[in-house]
Amino acid sequence: MRALTWHGTHDVRVETVDDPEIINPRDAIIKITSTAICGSDLHLYDGVIPGVVPGDVLGHEFMGEVVETGKDSTLKKGQRVVIPFTISCGGCFHCKIQQYSACENSNPAEKQDMSATLYGHPMAGLFGYSHLTGGYSGGQAEYVRVPYSDVGPIVIPDHLEDDKVLFLSDILPTGWMGAENAEIQPDDTVAVWGCGPVGLFAVQSAIVMGASKVIAIDHYPNRLALAKQMGAETIDFRKTNVREALMEMSGGIGVDAVIDAVGMEAHGFAVDNMLDIAKQKIGIGADRAKALKQAILAVRPGGRVSVPGVYGGATDKFPLGALMEKGLQVRSGQTHVQRYTKDLLEKIDDGTLDTTFMISHRLPLEDAARGYKCFHDEQNEWTKVVLKPDMETT
Amino acid sequence: MRDDDYTPSGATLTGLGLALGGLAFGAFLARRHKGGSDDAPIYTRKSPPGDHAVVGRTVTIRKPRAELYEYWRDFSNLPAFMENVEAIKEQGDTRTWVIKAPGGNTVDVVTEVTQDRTNELIAWASTDESDITTSGRVEFTDAPGERGTRVSLIMAYDPPGGAAGRAIAKMFMREPEVQARHDLKRFKALMETGEITTSARRKDQTREAKQQENG
Ligand SMILES: NC(=O)c1ccc[n+]([C@@H]2O[C@H](COP(=O)([O-])OP(=O)(O)OC[C@H]3O[C@@H](n4cnc5c(N)ncnc54)[C@H](O)[C@@H]3O)[C@@H](O)[C@H]2O)c1
Ligand SMILES: [Zn+2]
Ligand SMILES: [Zn+2]
Numbered sequence: 225m226r227a228l229t230w231h232g233t234h235d236v237r238v239e240t241v242d243d244p245e246i247i248n249p250r251d252a253i254i255k256i257t258s259t260a261i262c263g264s265d266l267h268l269y270d271g272v273i274p275g276v277v278p279g280d281v282l283g284h285e286f287m288g289e290v291v292e293t294g295k296d297s298t299l300k301k302g303q304r305v306v307i308p309f310t311i312s313c314g315g316c317f318h319c320k321i322q323q324y325s326a327c328e329n330s331n332p333a334e335k336q337d338m339s340a341t342l343y344g345h346p347m348a349g350l351f352g353y354s355h356l357t358g359g360y361s362g363g364q365a366e367y368v369r370v371p372y373s374d375v376g377p378i379v380i381p382d383h384l385e386d387d388k389v390l391f392l393s394d395i396l397p398t399g400w401m402g403a404e405n406a407e408i409q410p411d412d413t414v415a416v417w418g419c420g421p422v423g424l425f426a427v428q429s430a431i432v433m434g435a436s437k438v439i440a441i442d443h444y445p446n447r448l449a450l451a452k453q454m455g456a457e458t459i460d461f462r463k464t465n466v467r468e469a470l471m472e473m474s475g476g477i478g479v480d481a482v483i484d485a486v487g488m489e490a491h492g493f494a495v496d497n498m499l500d501i502a503k504q505k506i507g508i509g510a511d512r513a514k515a516l517k518q519a520i521l522a523v524r525p526g527g528r529v530s531v532p533g534v535y536g537g538a539t540d541k542f543p544l545g546a547l548m549e550k551g552l553q554v555r556s557g558q559t560h561v562q563r564y565t566k567d568l569l570e571k572i573d574d575g576t577l578d579t580t581f582m583i584s585h586r587l588p589l590e591d592a593a594r595g596y597k598c599f600h601d602e603q604n605e606w607t608k609v610v611l612k613p614d615m616e617t618t
Numbered sequence: 619m620r621d622d623d624y625t626p627s628g629a630t631l632t633g634l635g636l637a638l639g640g641l642a643f644g645a646f647l648a649r650r651h652k653g654g655s656d657d658a659p660i661y662t663r664k665s666p667p668g669d670h671a672v673v674g675r676t677v678t679i680r681k682p683r684a685e686l687y688e689y690w691r692d693f694s695n696l697p698a699f700m701e702n703v704e705a706i707k708e709q710g711d712t713r714t715w716v717i718k719a720p721g722g723n724t725v726d727v728v729t730e731v732t733q734d735r736t737n738e739l740i741a742w743a744s745t746d747e748s749d750i751t752t753s754g755r756v757e758f759t760d761a762p763g764e765r766g767t768r769v770s771l772i773m774a775y776d777p778p779g780g781a782a783g784r785a786i787a788k789m790f791m792r793e794p795e796v797q798a799r800h801d802l803k804r805f806k807a808l809m810e811t812g813e814i815t816t817s818a819r820r821k822d823q824t825r826e827a828k829q830q831e832n833g
Contacts, residue, residue, distance in 0.1 A: 245820050248813040281819075296812065315810035317680060317765055332815045333803035334825065337796070349817065358817040369819055372811065 226613070227281045227365035228592040233271035234600075236593050241281065244361060244369035249296035252373035254305065258386040259286035259363045259589070261599050261609045262394060263420045264534055267489060268354065269596055273536050275338055275354040284309035284351040285393040286363025287386060298374040305377035307370055308561035309394045311349035311360065314375035324348075325558035330372065331358045342537075350558070364592055366613045378565040381573075387580050387610065388572055391425070396572075396579060397564040399425020399485070402532035403433055405555035406481035413437040415470055415479040415522060416456070417515040419447035421608050422532055423485030424582050427456045430483070432576060439473055441466060441515075443491065444604040450582055470522045478524030487533030490514035513539040520546050531556035582608045588615040661772060672774045673795040677806045680766035683758045686809060687737045690756055699804035699814060701825070702797060712745060727752065751776040771802045 225243045230236055244253055262285050267273050287306040290299045299305065311330035312319050318326040327348040331339070336346030339356045349371075352362015361368060370377060380389050403426050406414055414435045416426050419442035430438045431454065440451035441459045448458040459469050470479050488511040516531060520543045523529060529552050547554070571577045584607040587595050595609040661674035679686060689695055693706040693713050704716040704724055715727040728748045733741035733755070743753035752775040759768045775794060807815050818824040 242820055247816055247818060247821055247824060250811070250813060313807070313811045313815075315680060316806075317678060320680065320764075329807040329811050329815055332817050332825075333800040333807065335817065336803065337799075349815070358815075360817040361819045371815065371817075 225366035226589060227361070228283060228589070228596075228611075229278075230268060230276050230280045230282055231278045234269060234597075236269065236282065236596050238590055238592050241279075241365075244367050246292055246294045247369065248371060249294045250372050250374055251294040252290055252297045252299045252370045252377070253292035254286075254288040254307065254363075254368050254370055254377075255291045256286050256288040256363055256366055256368060256589075256613050257304075258288070258390045259283050259365075259611050259613075260390060260393075260395075261285075261364070261592070261595050261611070263422060263487065264353065264394075265596070266600055267487070267534060267536070269600060270489060272488060273354050273356070275356040275359075277355060277359070280352070280354070280359065281361040281365050282352040283362030283364025283368075284353055285390065285395065286351075286368065287380070287390050287393060288363075288368075291367070293373070296374065299377060299379075304380045304382070306380060306389055306392045306565070307351070307363065307368070308376045308378075308392075308397075308565065309351050309353075310376075310558060310561050311351065311358070311371060312375050312562055313372050318348075319375070322560060322563045324560040324562045335359060348558070364589065364611060366589070376562055378569060380569070384569075384573060387583060387586075389569065389579070390610065391421070391579050392561075392565050392568055392572075394559065394561065395421045396425050396568055396577070397561045398422050398532050398559040399427075400429045400564055400568060401557075401559045402426040402483045402485060402530050403429035405530035405532075406430065406483055406528050407553075408433045408435045408481060410434045411436050412480040413439065413474040413477075414481045414483065415439045415441065415519070416451075416483045416485055417441045417519055418485035418487075418533065419444070419451045419458075420485065420603075421582050423483070424450055424454060424607075426483050426485050426532065427451050428454045428577060431455045432571075437473070439470065439479065446604045447607060450607065453581065454578075466518055467522050474524070478527065479522060480524055481528040481530065482519035482523045483530045484516045484519050484533040486515035488512055488535045488537075490516075511535045511537050511539045513542065517541070517543055520552065523550070523552060525550040525552075527552055529554045532559070534558075583610055585609045586615070587611055588617045589613040590617045659770075659772075671776075671794065672772065673798050674770060674772035675799045675802050676768055676770040677802050678761050678765055678768050679806050679809050680764075681809050683737045683760060683767045686767050686769060687740070687758050689809070690740060690805075691734075699808050700801045701804070713742070725749065729753075769802070769805070771798055773798055 226238055227241045228236055229239050265282055268276055290301050290303045290305060293299050310325040312324040312327040313329040316328040318328055325348055330349030331346055335355055335358050339347040347357050349358035349360055351360050399422050408414060408430055412435045414430045416423050419440050427438050427440050438456040440456040441461055442448050443460055443462040452458055459466055490512045520529060572579055589611045592611050599606045599609050659674055661672045696706055697703045702718050704718050707714045712728050712730050717725045719725050727750050728745045729742045730745055732743050739755060739757045741755035744751055754773040757770045761768045804814050816824045821827060
């Protein structure tokens with residue numbers, strides 16, 4: 225089959241690799257019909273996530289048709305399914321309490337040590353996201369092997385086209401959980417850093433959850449315009465003093481909740497951020513947490529800090545004093561996708577959520593490398609890329 | 619690859635005044651909660667008490683105690699998740715563990731069960747005829763509420779003396795702590811999910827397949 229493989233920093237290629245096959249009884253094989261490039265993939269592309277091996281097939285946002293099933297799979301051939309990027313066994317303690325992204329079994333035993341050493345506990349298995357999270361072949365490919373296929377995949381009714389439901393695999397539940405973790409109350413003012421797909425869905429979710437005002441922060445005019453279209457007020461951090469603006473826009477109280485939808489590769493030219501960039505480049509692993517640091521200073525005392533943005537290591541000059549002295553609550557994590565798919569599918573179907581507004585480009589899988597480059601280099605215009613294995617190359 | 623010339627040297631087989639014959643060694647493991655100033659398991663000590671290595675690990679498995687005990691009690695099941703064990707053969711009171719070694723060879727370790735309390739614990743230790751002095755025990759206790767069963771696997775072994783002994787130790791005991799931890803996690807996965815997790819794309823890329831190939 226054809227698949228997008230990683231070969232090094234800014235080096236991804238579409239190559240021919242072996243087709244996947246059923247290995248365990250609960251497996252299924254999916255023929256991919258749509259798959260997206262995620263901001264998380266850019267962290268792999270930039271080489272700031274450890275444990276990626278040349279030849280690894282990337283991709284964790286995908287859907288398709290069931291073409292083969294193991295004897296204990298509950299799926300049926302021909303069904304259309306969206307696959308959560310978090311792999312969950314359904315049987316362990318964390319799966320039972322719906323903390324699916326902390327599944328204790330989905331990362332193979334022999335692959336758990338690296339993340340256990342880094343984080344104190346092993347991470348769960350994720351598709352196409354380094355050997356820290358299992359080293360699973362991802363979905364930017366023609367076919368994918370889906371383990372525990374009786375737990376994760378959600379079957380899609382025929383009347384809902386791919387583009388409407390594809391993001392159930394990751395960014396829609398991620399934006400939703402980002403807003404949920406902000407524990408939004410009706411009179412709240414909520415600030416969202418980052419107007420990438422995750423930030424845009426967090427904006428939309430916060431509004432659906434009843435926030436009185438949502439303020440979105442980025443520096444790309446087109447992305448800010450999309451946030452505005454979703455009902456947010458905007459701040460361009462290149463032009464405006466963000467903290468001062470947030471204080472004014474929240475009546476001098478400070479925002480009630482903040483959502484960091486930027487993650488470890490925050491843009492910015494402050495001295496500390498440049499130092500962090502340098503450290504990240506020479507591999508001493510300081511995450512560039514500029515947005516998060518700013519968010520912690522901006523949130524009101526007693527406020528909530530939600531962090532869907534991905535971090536992989538440690539960071540310098542973390543405002544620990546502000547966290548304690550202001551009595552903040554912090555919630556974060558890889559998304560517990562399976563917890564949200566059913567409800568969110570209904571909200572897509574009944575029109576509560578618009579899921580296609582951010583798709584800027586649809587490309588054949590063969591053009592995936594160009595998709596990465598443009599999504600990385602031209603973020604203003606390239607807001608979300610969907611790859612289609614069946615699409616004709618132009 | 620049984621090395622017939624190998625005889626355990628007495629010096630390496632005593633540590634902390636403990637005779638490391640199978641049974642005594644097993645008894646040593648049973649004392650894991652005693653003799654310290656705190657309640658932590660003995661294998662979590664910063665400096666292990668004795669020459670021999672003790673490794674241990676606990677997992678919580680969402681299954682009833684009886685089911686887990688029963689599965690483990692049938693030693694022929696263990697190779698399903700113990701990656702370096704090819705087979706465990708029962709002969710009367712003893713069991714011969716056929717351990718995989720490099721080059722397609724195997725090493726035999728003969729053990730006997732030293733303790734067996736239904737649904738609570740199983741302990742075993744190598745007999746004198748074994749090349750390697752080792753013992754292990756698995757304990758099953760109820761986890762709170764709906765959480766299932768806490769399963770602790772504790773193993774002790776003594777590095778055998780001499781060049782041949784070291785060679786065996788390397789084969790059998792290569793990173794025993796890592797091995798024990800992975801085995802226990804595979805046991806957990808097998809019990810909770812019915813399968814052993816693999817991230818391979820194809821059958822011939824699984825660890826099992828690769829091991830057979832490297833043999
Ligand atoms: N928690 C999860 O399960 C999960 C799932 C998916 C993605 N993510 C993470 O969410 C983050 C965003 O993903 P995405 O797909 O939207 O990525 P993206 O790269 O498309 O968007 C990031 C946006 O942040 C903006 N930004 C950069 N620095 C900023 C700053 N200092 N202040 C304000 N905005 C800034 C960028 O201009 C960009 O528009 C990534 O870190 C990604 O890894 C997490
Ligand atoms: Zn993603
Ligand atoms: Zn699980």
